[in-house]
Amino acid sequence: MSQTLPALGQIAVLVVALAVAVPFLGRLLAHVYTSERHWRVESAAYRVLRLDPDADQHWRVYALSVLAFSMVGVFAVYAIARLQPHLPASIGMASFPADGAWNTAVSFVTNTNWQWYSGESAAGNLLQASGLAVQNFVSAAVGLCVAAALARGLARQRAGGRVGNFWADLTRTCVRVLLPGAFVAALVLVALGVVQNLAGARTITTLDGGSQSLPGGPIASQEAIKQLGTNGGGPYNANSAHPFENPTPLSDLFAVFLMLVLPFAMAWAFGLIVRDRRQGGVVIAVMTALLGTSIGLLTWAEMAGHGTAPQLAGAAMEGKEVRFGEAASALFAAATTGTSTGAVNATHDSLTAAGGGLAMFNMMLGEIAPGGTGSGLYGMLMLAVVTVFIAGLMVGRTPEYLGKKIGQREMMLVAGYVLATPVLVLAGIAVAITAKDGLAGLQESGPHGLSEALYAVTSASNNNGSAFGGLTSGTPFWNTLLGLLMLFGRFLPIVLVLALAGRFAAARTLPAGPGTLPTHRPLFAVLLGGVALVLVGLTYVPVLSLGPIAEALS
Amino acid sequence: MKDLLALARFSVAGLKMMVAATLLLGVAYPLAVTGVAHLALPWHAEGSLLTAAGAHTDSTDDAVGSALIGQAVTGPRAAGLFLPRPSAAGDGYDALASAGSNLGPESPDLEQAIRDRRAEVAKREGVDPAAVPPDALTASASGLDPQISPAYAALQVPRVAQASGLSQEQVRALVQRHTSGRTWGTLGEPRVDVLRLNIDVLQAERGR
Known part of the structure; x- marks a missing residue:
């Protein structure tokens, strides 16, 4: 209890600060x-x-x-x-x-x-x-x-x-x-x-005479x-x-x-x-x-401290600073992977298996919660188009978003966007763990070794930048591979988003009719969140189960 | 082909824009921040350096360390000083090689390290191995953690008191002085500043 209240309190402070600043900005x-x-x-x-x-x-x-x-x-x-x-x-x-x-x-x-x-x-x-x-x-x-x-x-x-x-x-x-x-x-x-x-x-000369x-x-x-x-x-x-x-x-x-x-x-x-x-x-x-x-789950994972080493030490403090402790480290980890920041105040490689897996999951969502500056918004809007499309299929009407008809061309652009990053991540991990030079960078073997490589290709393809630092990535193989993933992971989506923006700008804005799915209601919010989770789940659960999930259950 | 030509043409505009951005954001901005910081907050800007008397200084000549950066305590006086956490930065507290161990939660190397540290700390402080707190058994993220938990500080009080010739009450009072609680009661964790504490221990020892 004495740990839970401060963990909630820091979130309350954050929420207040954001509530003041976001409307202004x-x-x-x-x-x-x-x-x-x-x-x-x-x-x-x-x-x-x-x-x-x-x-x-x-x-x-x-x-x-x-x-x-x-x-x-x-x-x-x-x-x-x-x-x-x-x-x-x-x-x-x-x-x-x-x-x-x-x-x-x-x-x-x-x-x-x-x-x-x-x-x-x-x-x-x-x-x-x-x-x-x-x-x-x-x-x-x-x-x-x-x-x-x-x-x-x-x-x-x-x-x-x-x-x-x-x-x-x-x-x-x-x-x-x-x-x-x-x-x-x-x-x-x-x-x-x-x-x-x-x-x-x-x-300088230190207090006890060293330098x-x-x-x-x-x-x-x-x-x-x-x-x-x-x-x-x-x-x-x-x-x-x-x-x-x-x-x-x-x-x-x-x-x-x-x-x-x-x-x-x-x-x-x-x-x-x-x-x-x-x-x-x-x-x-x-x-x-x-x-x-994500903040709630990650904070729980780190404060519970499951895993052999955290249990042995009494807390998941490996790779964490005393001034931050588990709660502030978990908050930071969730925020840095939910955005495309990738800064770290604790070493993610030493997070608990569940905590590290959640950080990866955040990035796999495509960094939409709330994502990078701008990229979070356009990622979410692409998913909003997918959502109206799926809802349109269910009721058998031509989908539209904000009065813009979503036709075949629009869906091709959106599908390309939604597929681009997963293809990069999964192709990247396949290359990384089949190449000798790829495996040479791993610090650990077994599920955690896979997690190190998976985290790297996920982080690069989603333009996050945080790492499981045990991976020795400063080799020609990793530098080249991750460079390519970062480049395509950034600019393929951007070109597709701009193409869609162009099509929307050229199209007529239709007045909302009786068959229009209102996109400002809670129902749509639930659908949108569900689509985001289902898309990631279907794409990444197999590889996640070989890495962090296997480690958490071992 | 048309697109490639356009790309080349826009690159010229891009280059001009990049030069302007570099001058404004890459030269003027950092220099302006540096200038204002040095006028308003020189001690912070220079790295929060402390002298052997615990006073603020902007010069590395009379500094014994930074209030923010942990340092190795391995010299001849180590027995009478508070020791920091294990460090994975270089050979320990190498401030030019900040790093954590990056060992995962199931790493056999990490398990062994925790066992070894528990035995070592328990022996050094003369306590039950079960009493050693987590931060004494684990390496920090930066390898430069300037602080330890109040529990780890309390564990070291008897040894420091004995080696320095101070009473345990005196040492405990010094620990108390350098213990900070959570900011606003909610941010971060309670912690003890090791360098500031050690400076005071040596001062008290000299004044005894």
């Missing part, structure tokens, strides 16, 4: 993606860069702009990582190997932030701040832009497939939302103890956008378990708040953009129900 986001007016600084930037921010782009142009911008990002990070020793502010760090630079470049551009390297001994301040942290901003912005394009597509009619202007969306997201948010968050983090300097490692080298770096500035942009790539190896990244229980809860706030706010903004707040409300309700269930 939702209104801000809706304004950002619908306003015709440019800020003066934005107009100046468009003039200097010679970009036309008012051109209403066809979805193909929008998609190609996203791809081109992301491609440039991959080249930029790759170049900085390879040339690191020759660049300033690299505090003596060596050049990344080719496969490692590829992996890291794709990882940060796709909002995954999978890290094969250990930050404090491999990445200098320039790579961290000017390479990786920039991608933390813009990859988060890309997700929000794509979600905004889909919402606008649904809100428009007969617009000839035009969904907005990517360059304006991108600029506004960075300038009006992410930059001010990250700046304030970074200063709050410094006040809570997070480091922020431009130094390298400095050696210890303390790392430095622009940590708070990166930490803020790492959480706010649901990125998750930390400057240090231990990520948010490192006391310089996450020094107190308060900074920990603040981090959880930051990763959840934009995905929820984007769902709120969706309701405003389609001019029916209840539609956003349904999405938020389903996200909340799935996340709440």
